[in-house]
Amino acid sequence: xxxxxxQLIDRCRPFARSGxxxxxxxxxxxxxxxxxxxxxxxxxxxxxQGGDSxxxxxxxxxxxxxxxxxxxxxxGEEFVRSRVGVxxxxxxxxxxxxxxxxxxEILSEHINPMVNMGAIVMCTLIRGxxxxxxxxxxxxxxxxxxxxxxxxxxEEVYASELxxxxxxxxxxxxxKSCGLLEGDVEEVLSCYFRACSIRVxxxxxxxxAFVLSNKGRDFMGNQLFPARxxxxxxxxxxxxxxxxxxxxxxxxxxxxxxSGVGGGIMAVVPGRMGIGIxxxxxxxxxxxxxxxxxxxxxxxxxxxxxx
Ligand code: DON
Numbered sequence: 621x622x623x624x625x626x627q628l629i630d631r632c633r634p635f636a637r638s639g640x641x642x643x644x645x646x647x648x649x650x651x652x653x654x655x656x657x658x659x660x661x662x663x664x665x666x667x668x669q670g671g672d673s674x675x676x677x678x679x680x681x682x683x684x685x686x687x688x689x690x691x692x693x694x695x696g697e698e699f700v701r702s703r704v705g706v707x708x709x710x711x712x713x714x715x716x717x718x719x720x721x722x723x724x725e726i727l728s729e730h731i732n733p734m735v736n737m738g739a740i741v742m743c744t745l746i747r748g749x750x751x752x753x754x755x756x757x758x759x760x761x762x763x764x765x766x767x768x769x770x771x772x773x774x775e776e777v778y779a780s781e782l783x784x785x786x787x788x789x790x791x792x793x794x795x796k797s798c799g800l801l802e803g804d805v806e807e808v809l810s811c812y813f814r815a816c817s818i819r820v821x822x823x824x825x826x827x828x829a830f831v832l833s834n835k836g837r838d839f840m841g842n843q844l845f846p847a848r849x850x851x852x853x854x855x856x857x858x859x860x861x862x863x864x865x866x867x868x869x870x871x872x873x874x875x876x877x878x879s880g881v882g883g884g885i886m887a888v889v890p891g892r893m894g895i896g897i898x899x900x901x902x903x904x905x906x907x908x909x910x911x912x913x914x915x916x917x918x919x920x921x922x923x924x925x926x927x
Protein backbone atom coordinates (compact mmCIF):
# COMPACT_ATOMS: atom_id res chain seq x y z
CA UNK A 621 0.00 0.00 0.00
CA UNK A 622 2.75 2.49 0.89
CA UNK A 623 4.31 1.91 -2.56
CA UNK A 624 1.02 2.90 -4.18
CA UNK A 625 0.74 5.98 -1.96
CA UNK A 626 4.26 7.16 -2.85
CA GLN A 627 3.55 6.67 -6.54
CA LEU A 628 0.30 8.66 -6.32
CA ILE A 629 1.93 11.41 -4.26
CA ASP A 630 4.59 11.90 -6.97
CA ARG A 631 1.91 11.95 -9.64
CA CYS A 632 -0.46 14.33 -7.82
CA ARG A 633 1.92 16.82 -6.17
CA PRO A 634 2.36 18.94 -9.34
CA PHE A 635 -1.40 19.63 -9.43
CA ALA A 636 -0.95 21.86 -6.37
CA ARG A 637 0.62 24.43 -8.72
CA SER A 638 -2.81 25.37 -10.08
CA GLY A 639 -4.06 26.16 -6.56
CA UNK A 640 -3.33 28.75 -3.92
CA UNK A 641 -2.84 28.57 -0.16
CA UNK A 642 -5.68 30.36 1.69
CA UNK A 643 -4.74 33.90 2.69
CA UNK A 644 -8.06 35.40 3.80
CA UNK A 645 -7.02 34.16 7.24
CA UNK A 646 -3.47 35.62 7.25
CA UNK A 647 -1.91 32.93 9.50
CA UNK A 648 -2.81 30.20 6.98
CA UNK A 649 -0.60 31.74 4.30
CA UNK A 650 2.54 30.30 5.92
CA UNK A 651 1.76 26.76 4.68
CA UNK A 652 4.02 25.11 2.09
CA UNK A 653 1.93 24.99 -1.13
CA UNK A 654 3.77 21.87 -2.36
CA UNK A 655 3.06 19.77 0.73
CA UNK A 656 1.07 16.56 0.19
CA UNK A 657 0.49 13.95 2.88
CA UNK A 658 -1.82 10.99 3.34
CA UNK A 659 -2.76 8.51 6.08
CA UNK A 660 -5.11 5.54 5.66
CA UNK A 661 -6.59 3.33 8.36
CA UNK A 662 -8.58 0.31 7.23
CA UNK A 663 -11.05 -2.05 8.92
CA UNK A 664 -8.39 -4.70 9.49
CA UNK A 665 -6.39 -2.23 11.56
CA UNK A 666 -3.85 -1.76 8.78
CA UNK A 667 -2.48 1.72 8.37
CA UNK A 668 -0.36 3.28 5.70
CA GLN A 669 1.04 6.76 5.25
CA GLY A 670 3.04 8.78 2.80
CA GLY A 671 4.49 12.22 2.07
CA ASP A 672 3.88 15.04 4.54
CA SER A 673 1.48 13.01 6.70
CA UNK A 674 2.97 14.29 9.96
CA UNK A 675 2.76 18.01 9.22
CA UNK A 676 0.29 19.71 11.59
CA UNK A 677 -2.41 21.98 10.16
CA UNK A 678 -5.69 23.47 11.36
CA UNK A 679 -8.83 21.41 10.92
CA UNK A 680 -10.94 24.37 9.68
CA UNK A 681 -14.23 23.19 8.16
CA UNK A 682 -13.46 19.53 8.83
CA UNK A 683 -14.66 20.31 12.36
CA UNK A 684 -18.17 20.69 10.91
CA UNK A 685 -19.01 16.94 10.88
CA UNK A 686 -17.72 16.74 14.47
CA UNK A 687 -19.86 19.74 15.44
CA UNK A 688 -22.81 17.96 13.84
CA UNK A 689 -22.04 14.81 15.81
CA UNK A 690 -21.85 16.76 19.07
CA UNK A 691 -25.13 18.53 18.27
CA UNK A 692 -26.79 15.17 17.51
CA UNK A 693 -25.45 13.57 20.68
CA UNK A 694 -26.65 16.53 22.78
CA UNK A 695 -30.07 17.12 21.19
CA GLY A 696 -31.12 14.14 19.06
CA GLU A 697 -31.80 14.04 15.35
CA GLU A 698 -35.23 15.63 15.22
CA PHE A 699 -34.24 18.80 17.06
CA VAL A 700 -30.99 19.28 15.09
CA ARG A 701 -32.87 18.76 11.84
CA SER A 702 -35.44 21.39 12.85
CA ARG A 703 -32.67 23.98 13.31
CA VAL A 704 -30.33 23.16 10.42
CA GLY A 705 -31.55 21.50 7.22
CA VAL A 706 -29.82 18.87 5.11
CA UNK A 707 -30.18 20.15 1.55
CA UNK A 708 -27.13 21.05 -0.47
CA UNK A 709 -26.85 24.81 -1.06
CA UNK A 710 -24.80 24.49 -4.27
CA UNK A 711 -23.06 27.67 -3.10
CA UNK A 712 -19.70 28.57 -1.52
CA UNK A 713 -19.08 27.70 2.14
CA UNK A 714 -19.47 31.28 3.34
CA UNK A 715 -22.46 32.23 1.17
CA UNK A 716 -25.45 34.16 2.49
CA UNK A 717 -27.90 31.37 1.84
CA UNK A 718 -31.03 33.40 1.68
CA UNK A 719 -31.27 36.95 0.45
CA UNK A 720 -34.49 37.83 2.19
CA UNK A 721 -34.16 36.11 5.55
CA UNK A 722 -37.20 36.99 7.60
CA UNK A 723 -38.21 33.82 9.25
CA UNK A 724 -36.30 31.19 11.23
CA GLU A 725 -38.10 28.23 9.65
CA ILE A 726 -37.41 29.33 6.06
CA LEU A 727 -33.77 30.12 6.79
CA SER A 728 -33.05 26.84 8.58
CA GLU A 729 -34.30 24.91 5.53
CA HIS A 730 -31.81 26.78 3.34
CA ILE A 731 -28.71 25.89 5.28
CA ASN A 732 -26.94 22.65 6.14
CA PRO A 733 -24.38 21.69 8.82
CA MET A 734 -21.44 21.82 6.39
CA VAL A 735 -21.71 25.49 5.38
CA ASN A 736 -20.66 28.28 7.73
CA MET A 737 -24.18 29.41 8.60
CA GLY A 738 -25.17 25.90 9.67
CA ALA A 739 -21.95 25.31 11.59
CA ILE A 740 -22.31 28.58 13.52
CA VAL A 741 -25.85 27.55 14.56
CA MET A 742 -24.52 24.16 15.65
CA CYS A 743 -22.14 25.85 18.09
CA THR A 744 -25.28 27.07 19.92
CA LEU A 745 -26.59 23.49 20.11
CA ILE A 746 -23.61 22.12 22.08
CA ARG A 747 -24.56 21.63 25.71
CA GLY A 748 -22.60 23.54 28.38
CA UNK A 749 -22.95 26.34 30.93
CA UNK A 750 -20.89 28.77 28.86
CA UNK A 751 -18.98 28.81 25.58
CA UNK A 752 -15.72 27.76 27.23
CA UNK A 753 -17.45 24.61 28.47
CA UNK A 754 -19.18 23.99 25.13
CA UNK A 755 -15.93 24.34 23.22
CA UNK A 756 -14.11 22.05 25.65
CA UNK A 757 -16.70 19.34 25.07
CA UNK A 758 -16.19 19.64 21.32
CA UNK A 759 -12.41 19.47 21.76
CA UNK A 760 -12.78 16.39 23.97
CA UNK A 761 -14.95 14.68 21.36
CA UNK A 762 -12.37 15.47 18.67
CA UNK A 763 -9.59 13.98 20.85
CA UNK A 764 -11.68 10.89 21.54
CA UNK A 765 -12.54 10.31 17.88
CA UNK A 766 -8.87 10.66 16.90
CA UNK A 767 -7.67 8.76 19.98
CA UNK A 768 -5.20 11.59 20.51
CA UNK A 769 -5.30 13.48 23.85
CA UNK A 770 -2.70 15.98 22.58
CA UNK A 771 -4.95 17.64 20.02
CA UNK A 772 -5.24 21.36 20.85
CA UNK A 773 -5.89 24.82 19.43
CA UNK A 774 -3.42 26.72 17.24
CA GLU A 775 -3.64 30.06 19.06
CA GLU A 776 -2.02 32.02 16.23
CA VAL A 777 -4.60 30.84 13.70
CA TYR A 778 -7.39 31.47 16.22
CA ALA A 779 -6.22 35.07 16.78
CA SER A 780 -5.96 35.55 13.02
CA GLU A 781 -9.51 34.26 12.42
CA LEU A 782 -10.92 36.33 15.26
CA UNK A 783 -9.32 39.47 13.84
CA UNK A 784 -10.41 38.95 10.23
CA UNK A 785 -13.61 36.85 10.33
CA UNK A 786 -16.02 39.65 9.47
CA UNK A 787 -17.92 37.65 6.84
CA UNK A 788 -18.75 35.10 9.52
CA UNK A 789 -19.81 37.96 11.81
CA UNK A 790 -22.17 39.19 9.10
CA UNK A 791 -23.65 35.70 8.69
CA UNK A 792 -24.11 35.33 12.45
CA UNK A 793 -25.80 38.73 12.86
CA UNK A 794 -28.10 37.96 9.92
CA UNK A 795 -29.16 34.74 11.63
CA LYS A 796 -29.54 36.53 14.96
CA SER A 797 -31.85 39.08 13.31
CA CYS A 798 -34.28 36.38 12.25
CA GLY A 799 -34.20 34.33 15.44
CA LEU A 800 -32.08 31.42 14.26
CA LEU A 801 -29.17 32.20 16.53
CA GLU A 802 -29.51 32.53 20.27
CA GLY A 803 -27.07 34.10 22.71
CA ASP A 804 -24.20 36.51 22.36
CA VAL A 805 -22.94 36.59 18.76
CA GLU A 806 -19.27 37.21 19.64
CA GLU A 807 -19.29 34.31 22.12
CA VAL A 808 -20.80 31.95 19.55
CA LEU A 809 -18.26 33.11 16.97
CA SER A 810 -15.32 32.66 19.32
CA CYS A 811 -16.45 29.03 19.75
CA TYR A 812 -16.68 28.62 15.95
CA PHE A 813 -13.27 30.24 15.32
CA ARG A 814 -11.62 28.16 18.05
CA ALA A 815 -13.21 25.03 16.61
CA CYS A 816 -11.77 25.83 13.15
CA SER A 817 -8.34 26.44 14.73
CA ILE A 818 -7.95 22.96 16.23
CA ARG A 819 -4.62 21.51 15.09
CA VAL A 820 -4.53 18.00 13.60
CA UNK A 821 -2.50 15.87 11.20
CA UNK A 822 -3.42 13.27 8.57
CA UNK A 823 -3.48 10.42 11.09
CA UNK A 824 -5.99 12.26 13.28
CA UNK A 825 -8.30 12.82 10.30
CA UNK A 826 -7.96 9.19 9.16
CA UNK A 827 -8.92 7.94 12.63
CA UNK A 828 -11.93 10.26 12.87
CA ALA A 829 -13.02 9.17 9.37
CA PHE A 830 -12.52 5.55 10.38
CA VAL A 831 -15.04 5.86 13.24
CA LEU A 832 -17.56 7.36 10.80
CA SER A 833 -16.85 4.53 8.32
CA ASN A 834 -17.34 1.94 11.08
CA LYS A 835 -20.81 2.95 12.34
CA GLY A 836 -19.48 4.88 15.33
CA ARG A 837 -17.01 2.24 16.56
CA ASP A 838 -13.30 3.14 16.85
CA PHE A 839 -10.46 0.84 15.79
CA MET A 840 -10.26 -0.61 19.31
CA GLY A 841 -13.93 -1.59 19.21
CA ASN A 842 -15.37 1.17 21.46
CA GLN A 843 -18.80 2.45 20.37
CA LEU A 844 -18.29 6.25 20.55
CA PHE A 845 -21.72 7.29 19.26
CA PRO A 846 -24.86 5.60 17.89
CA ALA A 847 -24.57 4.02 14.42
CA ARG A 848 -27.56 6.10 13.29
CA UNK A 849 -25.51 9.30 13.73
CA UNK A 850 -22.72 7.95 11.51
CA UNK A 851 -25.39 7.34 8.88
CA UNK A 852 -26.69 10.93 9.27
CA UNK A 853 -23.25 12.57 9.16
CA UNK A 854 -22.01 10.50 6.20
CA UNK A 855 -25.14 11.26 4.19
CA UNK A 856 -24.72 15.01 4.77
CA UNK A 857 -20.99 14.76 3.93
CA UNK A 858 -21.83 13.04 0.65
CA UNK A 859 -24.18 15.76 -0.56
CA UNK A 860 -22.73 18.88 1.13
CA UNK A 861 -19.18 18.15 2.35
CA UNK A 862 -17.36 19.55 -0.66
CA UNK A 863 -19.72 22.55 -1.05
CA UNK A 864 -20.34 23.57 -4.67
CA UNK A 865 -17.83 20.88 -5.67
CA UNK A 866 -19.86 18.05 -4.07
CA UNK A 867 -21.43 16.82 -7.32
CA UNK A 868 -18.14 16.55 -9.18
CA UNK A 869 -16.54 14.87 -6.16
CA UNK A 870 -19.39 12.33 -5.97
CA UNK A 871 -18.89 11.44 -9.63
CA UNK A 872 -15.08 11.33 -9.63
CA UNK A 873 -14.31 10.00 -6.11
CA UNK A 874 -17.65 8.76 -4.78
CA UNK A 875 -17.27 8.77 -0.99
CA UNK A 876 -18.46 11.07 1.84
CA UNK A 877 -15.76 13.67 2.52
CA UNK A 878 -15.08 17.06 4.08
CA SER A 879 -12.54 19.67 3.11
CA GLY A 880 -11.06 22.56 5.08
CA VAL A 881 -9.24 25.72 4.00
CA GLY A 882 -6.22 24.58 6.05
CA GLY A 883 -5.69 22.06 3.21
CA GLY A 884 -7.12 18.97 4.85
CA ILE A 885 -9.59 16.48 3.44
CA MET A 886 -11.20 13.77 5.53
CA ALA A 887 -12.70 10.95 3.45
CA VAL A 888 -14.95 8.20 4.79
CA VAL A 889 -15.15 4.92 2.88
CA PRO A 890 -18.13 3.21 4.55
CA GLY A 891 -17.33 -0.24 5.91
CA ARG A 892 -13.77 -0.03 4.61
CA MET A 893 -11.47 2.79 5.71
CA GLY A 894 -10.81 6.30 6.94
CA ILE A 895 -8.51 8.62 4.98
CA GLY A 896 -6.77 11.85 6.00
CA ILE A 897 -5.10 14.10 3.43
CA UNK A 898 -3.12 17.33 3.65
CA UNK A 899 -2.30 19.53 0.64
CA UNK A 900 -2.86 23.24 1.36
CA UNK A 901 -3.05 24.72 -2.15
CA UNK A 902 -6.78 25.21 -2.77
CA UNK A 903 -9.04 25.61 -5.78
CA UNK A 904 -11.49 28.51 -6.09
CA UNK A 905 -14.10 26.60 -4.06
CA UNK A 906 -11.75 26.26 -1.07
CA UNK A 907 -10.99 22.57 -1.65
CA UNK A 908 -7.47 21.07 -1.78
CA UNK A 909 -6.43 20.67 -5.43
CA UNK A 910 -3.78 17.95 -5.04
CA UNK A 911 -5.88 16.31 -2.32
CA UNK A 912 -8.88 15.89 -4.60
CA UNK A 913 -6.64 14.68 -7.43
CA UNK A 914 -5.08 12.13 -5.08
CA UNK A 915 -8.45 10.85 -3.90
CA UNK A 916 -9.62 10.55 -7.48
CA UNK A 917 -6.64 8.34 -8.40
CA UNK A 918 -6.86 6.33 -5.17
CA UNK A 919 -10.58 5.74 -5.66
CA UNK A 920 -9.91 4.39 -9.15
CA UNK A 921 -7.08 2.11 -8.00
CA UNK A 922 -8.89 0.71 -4.94
CA UNK A 923 -12.46 0.96 -6.29
CA UNK A 924 -13.60 3.10 -3.39
CA UNK A 925 -16.70 4.70 -4.90
CA UNK A 926 -19.90 3.70 -3.13
CA UNK A 927 -21.87 4.03 -6.36
O1 DON B 1 -15.22 30.01 8.31
C1 DON B 1 -14.08 30.09 7.90
O2 DON B 1 -13.73 30.99 7.21
C2 DON B 1 -13.02 29.04 8.21
N1 DON B 1 -12.61 29.12 9.54
C3 DON B 1 -13.43 27.66 7.81
C4 DON B 1 -13.82 27.60 6.37
C5 DON B 1 -13.40 26.36 5.66
O3 DON B 1 -12.52 25.63 6.04
C6 DON B 1 -14.09 26.12 4.38
N2 DON B 1 -13.62 24.91 3.76
N3 DON B 1 -13.19 24.57 2.75
